[in-house]
Amino acid sequence: MKSYRKELHFMIPSRRGIVNITEQVRRAIRESGIREGLVLVNPMHITASVFINDDESGLHHDYEVWLERLAPEKPYDQYRHNGYEDNADAHLKRTIMGREAVVAVTEGDLDFGTWEQIFYFEFDGKRDKRVLVKIIGE
């Protein structure tokens, strides 16, 4: 069994934002030399998500509006976590979107359907963040 580890780095200039990281994950798989296995992709932070869905700007706007309805950012004092912080909503939004994606690696590439794309979703930006890509297989 082989394994490969890579960190991706992001600095989103706003509080929230979505980045398509599919090609960066693909590149990590090629670098690994692994042909058959699994790839795990997760933020190394607790106020961000890695998720798989459509690369369509209307949908990304709908996510923003919908998450803000399910877990509003303000008023900040509605959350007990917001004593020294103001990012409780970021923890909740990341919970809805999920932490990690696990994807099959087949013939040296992401084993994806036509529309599947991998995204990094930042909920508490304006700082450096890391995403871990871990590949195991053969």
Add this chain to the structure above:
Amino acid sequence: MKSYRKELHFMIPSRRGIVNITEQVRRAIRESGIREGLVLVNPMHITASVFINDDESGLHHDYEVWLERLAPEKPYDQYRHNGYEDNADAHLKRTIMGREAVVAVTEGDLDFGTWEQIFYFEFDGKRDKRVLVKIIGE
């Protein structure tokens, strides 16, 4: 390390529907000959989920009502994604239910508790859909 890949096919005749796929995943594990490892099960589409819960029709009804409350199908024009499409709610419902299930394979079978069952949840049916089963281990 061995790996095994199989696609399951579904055509749900309504917009939404739940199918118990536990036995189909079990069969794939037997076919793989893998005794110890992990199995990943995910739709190859972005408007469907694979999830693990109870095989109880009352609960499945509750899911339908609850998801419709959290991410209503209509009015269609509440979502920016619904320009040429009408399935924005399907993307959001799939987000709540999650994309994939990762399950331990132990002694050649799903390593499950008493009530765990795997389901395919369709949110935009009336068309052919695929579920990927990828098993790695030994």
Add this chain to the structure above:
Amino acid sequence: MKSYRKELHFMIPSRRGIVNITEQVRRAIRESGIREGLVLVNPMHITASVFINDDESGLHHDYEVWLERLAPEKPYDQYRHNGYEDNADAHLKRTIMGREAVVAVTEGDLDFGTWEQIFYFEFDGKRDKRVLVKIIGE
């Protein structure tokens, strides 16, 4: 490829409760002797979650309030699942929080960012429950 399996046991004295299980998962990784791979952690039950977030009591309180808003426990008869049971809300809350966590194992330890911790979240306690830790790698 090596694999290792361990069950953790919990008996939460109240209906709901959160337990930090990070050190127990770490111990299982050390016992496994696996240096590079993946660890899967999941409840063997359908009314509990394993999730990764911050070990901060204010946030855990916020989760309780927020989940109760998204999937209220009462009135019990709002859910069709609650014929002989009263735990439909537990199935829904577990769906929001997710079932499982998959984490990279690197150099014989959890490959975590600074604030990542693993928790067991019970939604239907006062009974014995099990969490499965499955590690594969080399």
